Each structure stands twice: as C-alpha cells, then as structure tokens.
Amino acid sequence: MSFNILIIGQRGRLTHEAALFAATLRHNAPGWSGRLLVGEPQPGPRWPDDPRIPSGPQRALLEELGAEIMPFETRHFGSYYPHGNKIEALAAMPPGPFLFMDTDTVITADLSELQIDFARPAASLKREGTWPTPELYGPGFNEIWGDLHVRRGARLADTIDPEEPDEHWRRYLYFNAGWFFGDDPQAFHRAFLDAALMIRDDPPESLVCQELDPWLDQAALPLAIHELGGGRPGSRPQDKGGIADGLLDGSHSFHYRxxxxxxxxxxxxxxxxxxxxxxxxxxxxxxxxxxxxxxxxxxxxxxxxxxxxxxxxxxxxxxxxxxxxxxxxxxxx
Structure with a gap:
C-alpha cells in the first residue's frame, strides 16, 4: 500500500522531532514506499520570526533520510495558533492518499503492512475528554456538537456512538488530531479549514464559554471527517484487522509528545x-x-x-x- 506521509517541521523543537520521526520511519518501515513530506511554513505577516527549518545538521539528516521539505503558505493561522499548520500544509500536498502524523511521533513497525481505506477518512481515538467542557447548567454535549454539525449541514444523530450513554463525551465524534488520513488532501484541506474558520470566526452561541486554544483543530476535525464520509476507525465489520486494531497508536506508531x-x-x-x-x-x-x-x-x-x-x-x-x-x-x- 503506497501513500504519502505529512509531518510539520519548523525552527525549534519540531526540527529535532522531525529528524527523529524520519530516523524511526526509515529504520522500522523499510517496506513503505511513499513520500515523507515535511511541511515547512514560510515567512510572512503571520510569523514574527522566520519559521523555516534552518540549514544545519538536522535539515541535512532529514534530506539524507529521504524527507522532502515542502514549503507552504500560512494564510489563516501562524504563530498565534501553530496547530493550524496541519490544516494549511494539506493545501500544498500532491494528489493521492495521505496520512498526517504529529511530528512528536515515532514509527515502530513497517507501515507497508497497514490496510487503510483512505476513501473513508478517520483519525486517532487515543484521546481524553478534553473538549468541550460543558458548563454546569448547559449547554451540554448534545447541544454543542449538535449545533456544530448542523452548521456543516449534517445531523448529530449520524455521528453518535449509541453504545455510550447520553451526555458522555465518548458518545460524540471526537478525535485526537495526532494522526488522520484521507484520499484527497485538497478536499480534506477545504473541509478542515472551513470547519475551523467557522468555529473561530462565527461560532454558534453554544460555544460562547468554550476554550478553543489549543482545541480548535480537534473541534473542527470531526466535522471535516464526517463531511467527507468518514468516521471512527474500526467502526465497521470490514475494518477489523485494519488501522484501528492496535496498529497506529499501538504496534506501528507511538505519539509520545x-x-x-x-x-x-x-x-x-x-x-x-x-x-x-x-x-x-x-x-x-x-x-x-x-x-x-x-x-x-x-x-x-x-x-x-x-x-x-x-x-x-x-x-x-x-x-x-x-x-x-x-x-x-x-x-x-
């Protein structure tokens, strides 16, 4: 199975983490044949300092390990919300199936062994109930997630896990944005960006008391995945033995942070x-x-x-x- 991998690299901690990611990928996934793309934000009005990976041993090691430094423009986020890099870098990706991974991840087994249905986007379920945090007297999870999905032309009922109790955070479509995948990075970019900008710039009233830093990407990601026809990994019978069964976040990768x-x-x-x-x-x-x-x-x-x-x-x-x-x-x- 061939697919591209996207991570983010920029000056500082992420430069070093990108080098570690590339080293573990090349050593532990020799059968993987895709392209490793290191998204590099470019200088501009949204970055007070130059965010690019500096010339030096880390950049040289990345290139020696076959990583491709992929410049991208920051039009909507930047230094005030660097988590937005994962949204904006998608726009610069070449066509084809992709897997985004947070840079603070190590690869621990051969990714060529994975069976991924890229046409049905999904993301990591290695998460806690970090967002939203309903107030004592409401609005609750039903209202908050319901309002967001309605704004995107969807129904809350199509996203819930009926095995979880009402108003329990696991009942609602919520991911860790540490990895996600799809078959079209441009379409994923548009859906992810539109959802994030709606939440940031024109949120429903039910979000008035909700913190969005650093949770904006994780609030928007379920909306994008549902819009693109995806959902929880492993939620269908044909998914068994695939990416959700202890492979990513398990035998094949670890998001260490x-x-x-x-x-x-x-x-x-x-x-x-x-x-x-x-x-x-x-x-x-x-x-x-x-x-x-x-x-x-x-x-x-x-x-x-x-x-x-x-x-x-x-x-x-x-x-x-x-x-x-x-x-x-x-x-x-």
Missing part, C-alpha cells in the same frame, strides 16, 4: 524500536544536539524514568505522571 512521557508509559517494543533507530552514529551525532534527546535516548534519564512506573498499572491521570517525573528532575520538554 514528550520523551519523559514515552519512557514512563510506552510499551517495551516502542522503546526498543526507537533506540534501535537512533543508535547509528550518523543519526546519534545529530539527535544528541537536542537536550531532551541526549538526556533520554543516550544518557540514563530514560532508564530512570522507565524504572519509576509499572506500565501495567499507570496512574489514571497523565498529570500524576508528569508531577512525579518533575519531582525526580526527569521532566524536559
């Missing part, structure tokens, strides 16, 4: 695959320039963080994990 969290929480195969991909000297000499990578991938902090937690009995709340890492001096971001 911060390396301390990865070492504290990830299964053993994630750590083994990541450390194997980052061991070659040509990769190591570049990645170790970034302090979190140096301290966790190549020095003892990773092992120390891992020894502190039982992966089979992790705290229910991520904040408890973060707090414990911070107390032990093992939090870097």
């Amino acid at each position: 911060f390396l301390p969290l990865m070492y504290a929480t990830a299964p053993d195969h994630v750590i083994a695959a990541t450390e194997a991909a980052t061991a070659p000297n040509r990769v190591k000499k570049v990645l170790k320039e970034y302090e979190p990578f140096r301290r966790f991938l190549y020095q003892p902090k990773g092992a120390k963080a891992r020894a502190m937690f039982d992966r089979g009995d992790l705290p229910r709340k991520e904040q408890a994990i973060r707090n414990r890492l911070k107390r032990e001096g093992l939090w870097l971001r």
Whole structure:
C-alpha cells in the first residue's frame, strides 16, 4: 500500500522531532514506499520570526533520510495558533492518499503492512475528554456538537456512538488530531479549514464559554471527517484487522509528545524500536544536539524514568505522571 506521509517541521523543537520521526520511519518501515513530506511554513505577516527549518545538521539528516521539505503558505493561522499548520500544509500536498502524523511521533513497525481505506477518512481515538467542557447548567454535549454539525449541514444523530450513554463525551465524534488520513488532501484541506474558520470566526452561541486554544483543530476535525464520509476507525465489520486494531497508536506508531512521557508509559517494543533507530552514529551525532534527546535516548534519564512506573498499572491521570517525573528532575520538554 503506497501513500504519502505529512509531518510539520519548523525552527525549534519540531526540527529535532522531525529528524527523529524520519530516523524511526526509515529504520522500522523499510517496506513503505511513499513520500515523507515535511511541511515547512514560510515567512510572512503571520510569523514574527522566520519559521523555516534552518540549514544545519538536522535539515541535512532529514534530506539524507529521504524527507522532502515542502514549503507552504500560512494564510489563516501562524504563530498565534501553530496547530493550524496541519490544516494549511494539506493545501500544498500532491494528489493521492495521505496520512498526517504529529511530528512528536515515532514509527515502530513497517507501515507497508497497514490496510487503510483512505476513501473513508478517520483519525486517532487515543484521546481524553478534553473538549468541550460543558458548563454546569448547559449547554451540554448534545447541544454543542449538535449545533456544530448542523452548521456543516449534517445531523448529530449520524455521528453518535449509541453504545455510550447520553451526555458522555465518548458518545460524540471526537478525535485526537495526532494522526488522520484521507484520499484527497485538497478536499480534506477545504473541509478542515472551513470547519475551523467557522468555529473561530462565527461560532454558534453554544460555544460562547468554550476554550478553543489549543482545541480548535480537534473541534473542527470531526466535522471535516464526517463531511467527507468518514468516521471512527474500526467502526465497521470490514475494518477489523485494519488501522484501528492496535496498529497506529499501538504496534506501528507511538505519539509520545514528550520523551519523559514515552519512557514512563510506552510499551517495551516502542522503546526498543526507537533506540534501535537512533543508535547509528550518523543519526546519534545529530539527535544528541537536542537536550531532551541526549538526556533520554543516550544518557540514563530514560532508564530512570522507565524504572519509576509499572506500565501495567499507570496512574489514571497523565498529570500524576508528569508531577512525579518533575519531582525526580526527569521532566524536559
């Protein structure tokens, strides 16, 4: 199965994370034959500083690993909402099936093994009930999500999971925007952008008390996916054995967000695959320039963080994990 992968790269943390992503992709997915596109926002009025990946060892490593730096224009978001990069970069992609992944992700097995129905867009279900947060006296989930879907010409009833109770956040179509896919990046761009701009610029009254930073992309993503004929991954019988069954966010990739969290929480195969991909000297000499990578991938902090937690009995709340890492001096971001 051939498809393109899009990640975002720009000056700062994402430059280093893009290099780690590319290293794990090339080492752990040798059978994958698509293009790795690193979306690079270009300077303009929405960026007070130049956001491009600077010349240097990280950019050189990306190119050595076969990544294609893909410039794109920022017309609607920019520095005030960098999460919007994933929306705007889609417009610069070549035609064909695509998989977007957040840059703070590692690839842990061969993506050529995936069976993806790109004609039915979907996104990650590795999420918590982060948005919306209904007020005590309303409006509730039904009203908020119902108003948003109606604005996009859809019906709330067509999106709910009837196995979940009324007014429970899991009943409603909601994703983590850490990965999503489709068969037409231009169509996905238009639907995603239109939904995000509607929520930002002309929201229904039921959203008046809702925070949209940083949740705007995750509020808009379900509207775009539903509009394009998609839904929850694995929600149809023919999806079994496909992308939802523990492959992405499981055996084949891990969205780590911060390396301390990865070492504290990830299964053993994630750590083994990541450390194997980052061991070659040509990769190591570049990645170790970034302090979190140096301290966790190549020095003892990773092992120390891992020894502190039982992966089979992790705290229910991520904040408890973060707090414990911070107390032990093992939090870097």
